[in-house]
Amino acid sequence: MKNSIKASVLIIMLLAACVFLSGCTTETPTATPTAEPTATAEPAGFTTLIPGVLSVATEAHYPPFENINTTTNDFEGFDIDLMNEIAKELGLEVQYTDHAFDTIITAVQAKKFDCAISAFTITGERQKMIDFTDWYYESKGQVISVKADDDSIKTAEDLVGKKVAVQLGTVGEMVTRNITGINQGDIQSYASMGEAFMALKKGEVVAVIGDHPVSYPYIKKYPGDYKFVDTPMSEVEYFGIVVNKDNPGLTAAINDAIAKIKADGRYDVMYDKWFAQ
Structure with a gap:
């Protein structure tokens, strides 16, 4: 009987210890891998040929x-x-x-x-x-530039039959080619406005047609060489x-x-x- 009681007490103590240990044990958390940062060369919404x-x-x-x-x-x-x-x-x-x-x-x-x-x-x-x-x-639009001492050019119509300089591919070239009666062969297209104004200075053309803000520096820097014609070629x-x-x-x-x-x-x-x- 005594041995049975001792055995029962031992079993109870073992069970209590198991309950205690199970209550204090926590599961090992599963590690979540950190995602690699995504390199973004440009803001969202557009791309560039070379990143950044x-x-x-x-x-x-x-x-x-x-x-x-x-x-x-x-x-x-x-x-x-x-x-x-x-x-x-x-x-x-x-x-x-x-x-x-x-x-x-x-x-x-x-x-x-x-x-x-x-x-x-x-x-x-x-x-x-x-x-x-x-x-x-x-x-301000397209303007006509002529030599400072030339008073023969008043309007675009006065350019008919005369050689005119423009920069290749510009709106100035388009406007010039649309002048009524102008000979397309008289339109001299240059790679830059600098070359166009040089042609005017040399007398190879009688006028240069181009954007006002781009033509203005030549007029300002060389007032004895060039001037604007009062009548503009185009609107704003x-x-x-x-x-x-x-x-x-x-x-x-x-x-x-x-x-x-x-x-x-x-x-x-x-x-x-x-x-x-």
């Missing part, structure tokens, strides 16, 4: 919008300052390429560049091929940045950046820097 880099084409011989500094070899100008600020807003580095103006749009179409900035006038014909951002510059024009139609997210992102740059005063600072007269 905005590849930009420009015809860098069109001051004051774009030019190459002969001392530093750096790209400079109003368009360049603006694009640098846009790239900052997008969190991207910017890489410029000096490219022939008349082939820039097709190069963006072919996805050789993410976008292009080069004083491009927004036109319906161009919009069939690429997208434009919101306008960032309002131009608006410049936009060229983007491939397959990348609407980039167009939207640039539009947001332009709006911020205009709103916080940076645009006005750049404008005064390059266009203060």
Whole structure:
């Protein structure tokens, strides 16, 4: 009997110990692996040809919008300052390429560049091929520049039968080719406005037709050589940045950046820097 009682007590004690131990024991947690961070080169919504880099084409011989500094070899100008600020807003580095103006749009179409900035006038014909951002510059339009001592050219009609210089692929060239009665063979197309004005100085042409803000520096710097004809060639024009139609997210992102740059005063600072007269 005594042995039975001892055995019963022992069993009870063992059971109690099991209950106590089971109550204090916790399950070993299962380790959840930490997901590797996903590297994002650009903000969501658009892509660039080179991760983290905005590849930009420009015809860098069109001051004051774009030019190459002969001392530093750096790209400079109003368009360049603006694009640098846009790239900052997008969190991207910017890489410029000096490219022939008349082939820039097709190069963006072919996805050789993410976008292009080069004083491009927004036109319906161009919009069939690429997208434009919101306008960032309002131009007085196309103007006629002649030699300072030439009073024979008053209007576009006075150019009929005479040789005229334009920059290849520009709206200035389009407007000139549409002058009623003009001989298409008399229109001399040059790779840059600098070459066009040099042709005027040499007497190879009687006039240069181009954007007012691009022609103005030549008039201002060489008042004894050139002057404007009073009658403009076209109405006010608006410049936009060229983007491939397959990348609407980039167009939207640039539009947001332009709006911020205009709103916080940076645009006005750049404008005064390059266009203060």
